[in-house]
Amino acid sequence: MTVTEQALVLDSALAELPRLESWIDEFAAREGLPDSIHYHLNVALEELVINAIKHGQCQPAEEAIRLSMILDGGVLRIELSDCGIAFDPLQAPAPDLALGLKERPIGGLGVHLVRCLMDSVDYERRDGRNRLLLTKRVEGGAP
Amino acid sequence: MTVTDASIDSVAVLSLDGRLDSRTAPALKSALEEHWRRQRYRAVLDCSRLEYVSSAGLQVLLIAGKIAASHGGQLAFSGLGAFLGDVFAMTQFHQIFPVYATAEEAAAALKGE
Numbered sequence: 001m002t003v004t005e006q007a008l009v010l011d012s013a014l015a016e017l018p019r020l021e022s023w024i025d026e027f028a029a030r031e032g033l034p035d036s037i038h039y040h041l042n043v044a045l046e047e048l049v050i051n052a053i054k055h056g057q058c059q060p061a062e063e064a065i066r067l068s069m070i071l072d073g074g075v076l077r078i079e080l081s082d083c084g085i086a087f088d089p090l091q092a093p094a095p096d097l098a099l100g101l102k103e104r105p106i107g108g109l110g111v112h113l114v115r116c117l118m119d120s121v122d123y124e125r126r127d128g129r130n131r132l133l134l135t136k137r138v139e140g141g142a143p
Numbered sequence: 144m145t146v147t148d149a150s151i152d153s154v155a156v157l158s159l160d161g162r163l164d165s166r167t168a169p170a171l172k173s174a175l176e177e178h179w180r181r182q183r184y185r186a187v188l189d190c191s192r193l194e195y196v197s198s199a200g201l202q203v204l205l206i207a208g209k210i211a212a213s214h215g216g217q218l219a220f221s222g223l224g225a226f227l228g229d230v231f232a233m234t235q236f237h238q239i240f241p242v243y244a245t246a247e248e249a250a251a252a253l254k255g256e
Contacts, residue, residue: 014165014166017164017165017166035226036225036226036229039195039226042195042197043195043196043197043198043230046164046165046197046198047197047198047199050165050199097234097235097238098235098238100239101205101208101209101212101239101240102209102212102213104205104209104239106202106205106206107202109198109201109202109205109234110198110199110202112233112234113198113201113230113233113234116233117233
């Protein structure tokens with residue numbers, strides 16, 4: 001079985017989001033990912049990349065965000081890094097989902113979704129970059 | 144995303160077609176604001192042709208739900224597919240929004256309130 005890594009470099013700009021989307025579409029088509037996994041990848045990566053763009057203050061903005069994705073032995077491994085200010089999104093408190101509509105805070109849903117959609121999410125700060133390592137089981141696993 | 148505005152028995156029904164994300168969320172917001180300006184705070188969002196919702200999209204739904212509720216109205220949802228159903232479960236949106244199989248059922252429920 002051949003295993004191919006796919007990589008993408010983005011500027012820190014919201015205008016780059018369509019490129020992220022087509023990159024994910026391309027990978028999903030090439031690897032024949034099920035629609036559910038394709039969808040989960042889109043939601044999780046869009047959320048994390050938007051966070052990096054909006055809050056990272058990446059300098060320079062050009063080529064600030066790097067992604068790589070590989071499907072190996074039925075497990076998707078994704079690395080996302082940015083040169084923004086040190087920020088571990090996993091430190092954000094989990095939203096209280098028991099609250100009613102009026103009490104629900106507006107924020108915090110995105111990172112919660114990322115945790116739900118991926119099997120593992122790890123953060124490290126290395127060489128002046130934020131690095132997130134995500135895994136997602138593709139074969140035989142419940143979403 | 145396109146938002147098609149209709150009504151069933153005087154309840155607003157907005158059909159969402161395509162992707163609801165940070166780029167397209169303003170289109171939904173302005174469609175809802177059009178109704179709010181006319182003091183119509185009960186609306187059904189029919190998602191049967193909605194392909195994708197990002198967390199930015201969910202945020203807009205949450206904000207819209209709060210605005211409707213603060214004016215004594217309500218947002219209801221219909222036609223959630225498997226993906227959107229998953230996302231609603233993960234965020235417990237089905238605890239804060241009524242969800243119906245079809246737009247007709249949702250409109251009938253909102254009208255009865």
